[in-house]
Amino acid sequence: MVSWPIIQTFLVLLGPIIYSRGNAFYQSTKLRGPPRALTLGTHRILNILFVAGVVALLSTLPTFAPENIFQKTGSRLQIPTDVLFHRLSKIREITPDDEILHARLVSKEARLMYANFGPKPLVECSWCSLEEANTYLSYALPTLALPHLLHIAVLGIVTSSYFSPFGSVWRTQATVAGLALFLAELYFVGVSTSDHTANTLAKLPADVVWTHWRLILWRGIGIAFVDAWLGYVIFLTGTGRWTAGLDGLRVQEKLETLNKASELVYARLHSENLLRQTVLGNKDLRERSFEFWMAEERAGKEIMLDEEVKKVRASLTLNLTQLTEGAAQKSEGMLDTISTWRGLSTQAPPTSSLQP
Incomplete structure (x- = not known):
């Protein structure tokens, strides 16, 4: 039989190690979110x-x-x-x-x-x-x-x-x-x-x-x-x-989710392919599809030729140019400051060279 002093010695020597390992394992298994x-x-x-x-x-x-x-x-x-x-x-x-x-x-x-x-x-x-x-x-x-x-x-x-x-x-x-x-x-x-x-x-x-x-x-x-x-x-x-x-189970769940997503994408692509083949195989549907895309192209051109659309596009281009010039000026200022700290002479490159 094992005597009580031997058991006490064993607990004193290995007790803290067992407790720390057990506590670490318990903390690793704690819930990280709401229960499912x-x-x-x-x-x-x-x-x-x-x-x-x-x-x-x-x-x-x-x-x-x-x-x-x-x-x-x-x-x-x-x-x-x-x-x-x-x-x-x-x-x-x-x-x-x-x-x-x-x-x-x-x-x-x-x-x-x-x-x-x-x-x-x-x-x-x-x-x-x-x-x-x-x-x-x-x-x-x-x-x-x-x-x-x-x-x-x-x-x-x-x-x-x-x-x-x-x-x-x-x-x-x-x-x-x-x-x-x-x-x-x-x-x-x-x-x-x-x-x-x-x-x-x-x-x-x-x-x-x-x-x-x-x-x-x-x-x-x-x-x-x-x-x-x-x-x-x-x-x-x-x-x-x-x-x-549960690592293996999580990997299995992810694989099942990806498999279901790929099956859904394949089903949609297959249905779209069947629809396209049906449209191309039918003369009336093919002509209607051609007329639809021609109408879409004409509507897009009419929108781009609208005066208000032109003004908006011009303002966007102007804003983009101003932003580019502002960024160039900021970068020149930063380069001048760094050169001054290093004791170098500052020679700003021409502004035109920073233009896109």
Whole structure:
């Protein structure tokens, strides 16, 4: 075990670095403008994740968990089998599954398997052996994997590009989180021996670790947490509050925008080309088009010959000449000033040379 002084030393040495890097990363992901409105696809993703999280939490209720006859009767793990089922018969009727358990819960190792894998493998598995604990794990593996496979399938659906591109940004992280939940449960059931050792030494009912029932609780909470986390980050990404990792998505959006713009330009050019070909192919339309442009040319010439238009053009030309002369005088003054500062003799070039 790592001692507390070592942890304190680690925090003192690396704490400021971790904090500064984390703060810099947080500042880089802050919203630079008003939040965007969520798209319809993003709303659907959040609704699916909400429903999946609620179902996961509901699965942790005792109603959906298998019955634990030891907890139901308040018995120790070492209680004699006949006494255990006699107590159970006073609470409810004995079922055929109870008869099978009565025949198999005769050894301490079988009861340890009951605490670890639940009643289903002991009742249904006919080829499992207490000498080979892995046989019970192999039988229970599909039951353990099914909720996680369904959860990973839901994560794959909500992170597909079908609903929203913002969900696909978190596809890898969501898949890793779903697999991590399954591997963690598999570790506690099939690899870790801490619960098995604790149950071997347990004397009181409160000392027994019911691994199977505890993992049902933590599985539902873990799935609901992953769904809540994924929904939160998709919400941040969809509203523009989180921008880290969206460079590829932004490039894709720009390419799609350019592609749509180019398609629109092509459609307009194509329609104009068809219109031009139609006009040129029809004699009446071709003559009308020729007459229209001839009329436009005559109207332009008449406008240019108008006296008022001539006066305006002359005034514009005069103003342009005055501006040119004023600029030339200003530039000459600046050159004279610079020459005086440097101690050079000023010799203004003739004004005519600055005329355009």
